Amino acid sequence: MIFKGKVWKFGDNIDTDAIIPARYLNTSDPAELAKHVMEDADKDFPSKVKQGDMIIARANFGCGSSREHAPIAIKAAGMQAVIAKSFARIFYRNSFNIGLPIFESEDAADNISEGDEIEIDADNGLIKNITKGEQYTAKPIPPFMQELISAGGLIEWTKKRLAG
Amino acid sequence: MTITEKILSAHSGKDRVSAGELINAKLDVVLANDITAPISIKEFKKIGAKDVFDKDKIAFIPDHFAPQKDIKAAEQCKMLREFSREHDLSLYFEVGRMGVEHALLPEQGIVLPGDLVIGADSHTCTYGALGAFSTGVGSTDVASAMATGECWFKVPESMKFVYYGKLNKWVSGKDLILHTIGDIGVDGALYRAMEIEGEAISSLPMSGRLTMCNMAIEAGGKNGIIVPDDVTEEYVKGRAKRKYTFYTSDKDAEYVDVREYDCSGIEPTVSCPHLPSNTKPASELAEVTIDQVVVGSCTNGRIEDMREAAEVIKGKKVSPNTRMIVIPATQEIYLQAMKEGLAEIFVNAEAVFSTPTCGPCLGGHMGILAKGEKAIATTNRNFVGRMGDPGSEVYLSNPAVAAATAVKGRIALPDEV
Ligand code: SF4
Numbered sequence: 001m002i003f004k005g006k007v008w009k010f011g012d013n014i015d016t017d018a019i020i021p022a023r024y025l026n027t028s029d030p031a032e033l034a035k036h037v038m039e040d041a042d043k044d045f046p047s048k049v050k051q052g053d054m055i056i057a058r059a060n061f062g063c064g065s066s067r068e069h070a071p072i073a074i075k076a077a078g079m080q081a082v083i084a085k086s087f088a089r090i091f092y093r094n095s096f097n098i099g100l101p102i103f104e105s106e107d108a109a110d111n112i113s114e115g116d117e118i119e120i121d122a123d124n125g126l127i128k129n130i131t132k133g134e135q136y137t138a139k140p141i142p143p144f145m146q147e148l149i150s151a152g153g154l155i156e157w158t159k160k161r162l163a164g
Numbered sequence: 165m166t167i168t169e170k171i172l173s174a175h176s177g178k179d180r181v182s183a184g185e186l187i188n189a190k191l192d193v194v195l196a197n198d199i200t201a202p203i204s205i206k207e208f209k210k211i212g213a214k215d216v217f218d219k220d221k222i223a224f225i226p227d228h229f230a231p232q233k234d235i236k237a238a239e240q241c242k243m244l245r246e247f248s249r250e251h252d253l254s255l256y257f258e259v260g261r262m263g264v265e266h267a268l269l270p271e272q273g274i275v276l277p278g279d280l281v282i283g284a285d286s287h288t289c290t291y292g293a294l295g296a297f298s299t300g301v302g303s304t305d306v307a308s309a310m311a312t313g314e315c316w317f318k319v320p321e322s323m324k325f326v327y328y329g330k331l332n333k334w335v336s337g338k339d340l341i342l343h344t345i346g347d348i349g350v351d352g353a354l355y356r357a358m359e360i361e362g363e364a365i366s367s368l369p370m371s372g373r374l375t376m377c378n379m380a381i382e383a384g385g386k387n388g389i390i391v392p393d394d395v396t397e398e399y400v401k402g403r404a405k406r407k408y409t410f411y412t413s414d415k416d417a418e419y420v421d422v423r424e425y426d427c428s429g430i431e432p433t434v435s436c437p438h439l440p441s442n443t444k445p446a447s448e449l450a451e452v453t454i455d456q457v458v459v460g461s462c463t464n465g466r467i468e469d470m471r472e473a474a475e476v477i478k479g480k481k482v483s484p485n486t487r488m489i490v491i492p493a494t495q496e497i498y499l500q501a502m503k504e505g506l507a508e509i510f511v512n513a514e515a516v517f518s519t520p521t522c523g524p525c526l527g528g529h530m531g532i533l534a535k536g537e538k539a540i541a542t543t544n545r546n547f548v549g550r551m552g553d554p555g556s557e558v559y560l561s562n563p564a565v566a567a568a569t570a571v572k573g574r575i576a577l578p579d580e581v
Binding site: 013015017018021022023025026027028039040041043059060063064065066067068069072086088089090093094097098142144153154155157158159161162 | 186199200202203206207210211212213228229233234236237240283284285286288300301302303304305307308311312316350351354355384386439526527528532545547548549550552554
């Protein structure tokens with residue numbers, strides 16, 4: 001799979017309260033959540049972000065609560081993927097479970113700037129920076145995670161398992 | 165093997181597991197709350213399973229925005245109630261019976277030593293204090309687990325944290341864990357098990373142990389865990405309604421890192437905005453004025469915490485420049501606090517004494533901060549906007565420091581009041 005788009009850049013330790021503040025968690029409606037995505041990190045973000053954009057962040061993206069509302073809000077806002085130096089554990093797990101593509105790459109996190117146009121080759125773990133003419137590699141996705149993705153997320157995977 | 169590896173291997177039907185291995189394991193308890201369960205319920209319906217794997221192993225606890233703070237929250241709580249009725253869940257706790265989930269489950273003997281527990285709440289790691297493996301997951305994981313009774317895990321590497329020496333006055337489990345997070349950072353234990361031990365831990369009461377394991381996630385940890393001992397036995401024996409197992413770590417168990425702390429060098433500690441790792445000794449923060457004090461939450465809302473705060477504030481008044489909100493974490497703690505006269509101490513001090521709820525801990529209700537306001541709380545997170553407006557600030561402390569701060573209207577040590 002290929003994802004191509006413009007990136008928004010964030011720093012270290014972007015927590016789930018910044019991604020989707022708890023004050024909006026009295027609903028789990030993706031469209032409602034998308035209206036407030038990343039609001040406490042950048043209050044204009046929900047109005048600036050466009051369909052097909054991507055996020056690039058530094059270490060420990062998604063730390064804090066287990067709220068699946070965080071990857072859901074990012075996905076529902078139309079973002080195709082998130083790249084970070086590293087992800088917090090539960091966010092990582094949730095993203096695969098709900099089908100938000102995420103990539104770990106230190107190189108990409110260090111070198112991509114806000115507004116760069118990039119292209120991710122998900123199958124080969126390659127991230128091309130079209131604006132800068134550079135290329136970075138992402139950490140390979142563990143086989144079990146690939147299995148989850150190709151099943152279409154954890155729910156589909158569980159369905160298949162239960163069906164035997 | 166470490167205790168973490170032993171529990172994971174016992175639940176996955178293997179003789180041995182080692183760090184990095186992917187396993188599928190059987191669960192003893194599956195937990196969700198009024199924020200996370202609605203997504204789990206929707207996803208569970210998509211699986212098409214006729215029924216849940218075990219009606220006595222799924223705990224649904226409306227505690228975050230309950231008692232229902234608005235219409236949308238009421239709709240979410242209603243989903244939990246209806247699903248629980250439909251599937252006859254025995255561990256559904258209605259308002260009036262509920263408490264903050266991570267205080268309630270150990271208190272009621274629902275999670276026990278040796279258990280494997282997942283919860284759609286990041287502080288599910290709390291139960292490691294009992295010698296259980298427990299970890300936070302997402303709502304979809306819970307949905308799948310409700311159908312199958314199983315969950316996939318990557319066996320984590322373990323880090324060991326050894327605490328020796330005696331605790332200073334007014335220093336508790338909260339200070340030890342804040343100090344540790346300040347040392348290793350908010351991703352210092354990312355993906356790892358944090359095994360906590362040492363002479364200071366052997367003499368630490370269960371309340372302090374629960375506080376420490378509660379905040380393992382604030383260092384990025386997958387779980388916090390303490391090998392069970394006499395203190396554990398004493399805590400669980402009157403509560404357990406089923407058999408439990410004490411696992412220990414082998415002498416030759418492998419740790420990727422071992423850290424040692426001399427407790428005699430640890431003072432009452434405060435995390436400053438906006439990260440739990442941003443710690444300072446409370447004594448260095450006397451300049452910081454505070455608008456709101458919160459004592460409660462799954463971190464420090466137990467009876468021992470109520471007693472500690474009451475001891476400091478007894479016979480005094482909350483500063484006219486500050487408000488104080490005290491929230492016992494469960495109905496049992498609430499009742500006990502009334503019996504011991506603690507509720508009276510708080511009300512006489514002109515503090516609010518509330519029914520159990522997560523409430524202000526996550527900026528939900530019952531004490532939200534306005535722009536520019538500062539709070540000190542015995543909770544576990546101080547991210548931007550955590551307790552209200554993104555322009556507000558949160559400091560984290562133990563209950564004694566919080567109570568002293570309420571009296572002074574600025575960050576203070578208990579001996580100052
Ligand atoms: S008290 Fe706070 S940290 Fe604990 S479960 Fe409730 S919201 Fe989460």
